[in-house]
Amino acid sequence: MAARDLARFKDVPKHLLRPVPAWVYTPFLQRAAGHIARKHPRLFRRLGPHSHKNFLIQFTNLPFVLLLQPHPGHVRIEVFRDARHVEYDAKISGSFLDMLRLLDGRMDGDAIFFSRALRVEGDTEAVVSLRNALDDVEGSIAGDVADLFGAPGRAGLSFLRRIEA
Amino acid sequence: MQEETRKKPELVCPAGTPAAFRTAVDAGADDVYCGFQNATNARNFPGLNFMLDELEEAIDYAHRHGTKVLLALNTFPPAGQTQLWKQAAADGARLGVDAFIVADIGVARHITEKHPGQRLHLSVQAGAPSVEAIKFYCEEFGVKRVVLPRILTVPEIKSLKSEIPCEIETFIFGNHGLMAEGRCSLTNYATGYSTNMDGVCSPAGDVEYKEDEDGNVRSRLADFTIDCFGCGQNAGYPTICKGRYHAPHRDDAYYAFEEPVSLNLAGLLPDLIEAGVDAFKIEGRQRSRAYVRAVVEAWRKAIDDVVEGKPPEIADLLAFTEGQKQTQGAFQSKKWR
Structure with a gap:
């Protein structure tokens, strides 16, 4: 089966990952966020005052949400089962693969917003700043994270890149 | 020649x-x-x-x-x-x-x-x-x-x-967005910021998106509702000139200035x-x-x-x-x- 055919099963991860406790993801994501922050310090300059905001990242096809706090020198990511009791300044919602394509520099944030596949709520200025800061990162954030986890990470990203929208 | x-x-x-x-x-x-x-x-x-x-x-x-x-x-x-x-x-x-x-x-x-x-x-x-x-x-x-x-x-x-x-x-x-290039004051009217002097059309700090339970998204600039996108409708930039409005001569909300x-x-x-x-x-x-x-x-x-x-x-x-x-x-x- 071609990898792109797997797009038909885009909601499968939501069901497969549902039994996994949210705290299991945190160390991996925290390590990835710290790696990106150290490798791309200019990112915080572009974020400006919004580096002290809390961004809720809601994947429409995964059974958890992320709270990103991109504070300079102390980036934090927390994982929650759902968004009901999480306080945030801005919320960004979209599918995991679309978010990955944005971090990979392969998708335009405005275009995906026009198509309604990406939704934002709350502090719009903070979201625009975050979008521009991430887009200014040379290369691919997704690639940097994959490199962090070695050959398995790169193989996983290569597989995900082959899945079409 | x-x-x-x-x-x-x-x-x-x-x-x-x-x-x-x-x-x-x-x-x-x-x-x-x-x-x-x-x-x-x-x-x-x-x-x-x-x-x-x-x-x-x-x-x-x-x-x-x-x-x-x-x-x-x-x-x-x-x-x-x-x-x-x-x-x-x-x-x-x-x-x-x-x-x-x-x-x-x-x-x-x-x-x-x-x-x-x-x-x-x-x-x-x-x-x-x-x-x-x-x-x-x-x-x-x-x-x-x-x-x-x-x-x-x-x-x-x-x-x-x-x-x-x-x-x-x-x-x-x-x-x-060509309605009046270099002359447009719609953002200034709505937010106090000038597109032509501050360099910002629809400042993001004044833009708000609100989604209702049915999935409709309402976009606002300061105190003004610009548009409401139903599920499956494509969105545009949150600028006043691209919004849909009710007017006395129309029954429906329509693009009064320009379309996105x-x-x-x-x-x-x-x-x-x-x-x-x-x-x-x-x-x-x-x-x-x-x-x-x-x-x-x-x-x-x-x-x-x-x-x-x-x-x-x-x-x-x-x-x-x-x-x-x-x-x-x-x-x-x-x-x-």
């Missing part, structure tokens, strides 16, 4: 970040236009634009690749508050930009007097569509190129070209080149590297095809358009609203 001496049109590409800048150069831009992180340019958006050290690095990268850098100083300084623009002009001249894109006659005069020899392009924000207006800027400030407002047909551009003493640049792709749609002149490219257009501009400094890469590569190939006498092959760029709709606007016909 003009045919024999005509230069290949330049492709003028947008860059809102250093990464987008390098992407544009690598994708085949002849010129890249950009601005500082302040009110001196008309895309003064959060997290966008260049700091001094970033612009210095970008200019070095561009010049090593044979690409020119155009610095947008295309806003209008408020009376008595000109220092920011003077400093930007001094910084641009010192760093070695290849041209300034200006709209305000005071900024143009300042650069002419304090930085003689610097090349000036007239921004679309100056709103100069006539022979008389363009000649004024050429004679008074030595403007070398005019970016035309998006209200002229191709035959009108051809006629204009024969009567003015400078190069012509036209938009070919991107956001199509992007300009795409792929079908008119050979005609525009034949009309003598010297440079083609892609809109979108607020857009991502992915947009810059795809759009610049597509237009690079299309222009090269036409110049080589081949029918232009232009990639499908619909996914990058506002509202996922495109138009040839007034370039095709004055019947366009």
Whole structure:
């Protein structure tokens, strides 16, 4: 089966990952966020005052949400089962693969917003700043994270890149 | 005779970040236009634009690749508050930009007097569509190129070209907010910020999106509801000119000013080149590297095809358009609203 055919099963991860406790993801994501922050310090300059905001990242096809706090020198990511009791300044919602394509520099944030596949709520200025800061990162954030986890990470990203929208 | 001496049109590409800048150069831009992180340019958006050290690095990268850098100083300084623009002009001249894109006659005069020899392009924000207006800027400030407002047909551009003493640049792709370029005060009315003086149309800090339980998204600018997108409807930029409104003469909410749609002149490219257009501009400094890469590569190939006498092959760029709709606007016909 071609990898792109797997797009038909885009909601499968939501069901497969549902039994996994949210705290299991945190160390991996925290390590990835710290790696990106150290490798791309200019990112915080572009974020400006919004580096002290809390961004809720809601994947429409995964059974958890992320709270990103991109504070300079102390980036934090927390994982929650759902968004009901999480306080945030801005919320960004979209599918995991679309978010990955944005971090990979392969998708335009405005275009995906026009198509309604990406939704934002709350502090719009903070979201625009975050979008521009991430887009200014040379290369691919997704690639940097994959490199962090070695050959398995790169193989996983290569597989995900082959899945079409 | 003009045919024999005509230069290949330049492709003028947008860059809102250093990464987008390098992407544009690598994708085949002849010129890249950009601005500082302040009110001196008309895309003064959060997290966008260049700091001094970033612009210095970008200019070095561009010049090593044979690409020119155009610095947008295309806003209008408020009376008595000109220092920011003077400093930007001094910084641009010192760093070695290849041209300034200006709209305000005071900024143009300042650069002419304090930085003689610097090349000036007239921004679309100056709103100069006539022979008389363009000649004024050429004679008074030595403007070398005019970016035309998006209200002229191709035959009108051809006629204009024969009567003015400078190069012509036209938009070919991107956001199509042309209602009153350089004159629009809708954002100012709604938010207190000026598109023309603060460089920000629909400031993000005043934009709010609210989704209801049925999945409808309501967009607001300050105290004004601009639109409500139902499930499955494509969205546009949260600008007042692209909103839908109720009015006494209509039963439904409708686009009272303009529709969310992007300009795409792929079908008119050979005609525009034949009309003598010297440079083609892609809109979108607020857009991502992915947009810059795809759009610049597509237009690079299309222009090269036409110049080589081949029918232009232009990639499908619909996914990058506002509202996922495109138009040839007034370039095709004055019947366009």
